[in-house]
Amino acid sequence: MNNNRMDSRYLNENQIRQELNKDRVEAKLVVLEAVGYPIESTFIESPDIKVTNKELFEIYAKEQWNGYRIHKHQYIFDQKILPDFAFRIVEVRPDNSIITNNTSFLVLPTENKLKTASVNRKYKIDDIVGQKKAKSKTRIITRYLKDPQKFKGWAPKNILFYGLPGTGKTMLAQALANELDVPIMMIKATLLIGDHVGDGANQIHELYKQARKTKPCVIFIDEIDAIALERKYQSLRGDVTEIVNALLTEMGGIEDNESVITICATNNPEMLDYAVRSRFEEEIEFTLPDVDERREIFLNYMKTLPLDCRFDLENVVLKTNKLSGRDIKEKILKTALHRAISEDKDFISDDDINYALIECHKEVKITSDTMFT
Structure with a gap:
């Protein structure tokens, strides 16, 4: 059993x-x-x-x-x-x-797909502090894209934004697209340098092909000097001739680029290749904020800080001369905030701000001392 x-x-x-x-x-x-x-x-x-x-x-x-x-x-x-x-x-x-x-x-193998950045749809041109001259010139672009038939051959097609880092070049390009409610295709020029000959040129042509399908459209190419250096500096980047030639072809308007605006940005306009620079009808300079603009920048950012602000605003505004809007946020306010949090405080004090100022000046000194060594 x-x-x-x-x-x-x-x-x-x-x-x-x-x-x-x-x-x-x-x-x-x-x-x-x-x-x-x-x-x-x-x-x-x-x-x-x-x-x-x-x-x-x-x-x-x-x-x-x-x-x-x-x-x-x-x-x-x-x-x-x-x-x-x-x-x-x-x-x-x-x-x-x-x-x-x-x-x-x-x-x-992954395809060599064009990488474009996402767009912040929150702010408009008037939300940007300072840069009055740049914003005024940008209004010309808005009028053109609203009525391209009216301006036709008189419209600006290729524009250069130049100025120190953190002064709002990318932000203004985004704000322009937001204002008009048109697509903006944003890419860093460094991403156009591929592993194989022809990669970058193909991406340039693909970029403009997509833009023509969605026009009116804004193309924003950041750090244009990464590919369009003057020939005597070319050894710094390697041979990118095919990328530059593709860009010149597209900016030259051989294809129908009506209602497609190209905005390029650089911190070093004097280093750009003449053939590329001559394609820009407008060159718009971005400057560091003055004392009133710095005060407004501080006040705008202080509204969103997670801790109370108990520091002398006027004092820090005076001490941040020659800093950009991005520096104020990243190097001063963020550093001060992190120090306050690390010390388990509920507010940002003058000590925190002074610590951030000292750290920022150390960074600036190190950068300037080692740049050409």
């Missing part, structure tokens, strides 16, 4: 095992496409994935995904080197199968 029970239990376990393994089809090949992080983050940028050693990647993939049942178009997530980074399953053979030690992996 006991033997029969043992035999019966053995048969039941065997049947269960057979049932579990019946649909356990082994995945022979998995083709993956790198997608990125599921949530956009200010702090984490999705990297370009390039597998240089297929054997090592297969070991890595099997170690974390062994036993996964997968199907076509499913997403699987890395939990090792790039936690929560997503891969999409482009193909799996056979479909609805299980990853085992015998599975082979293939990761498709």
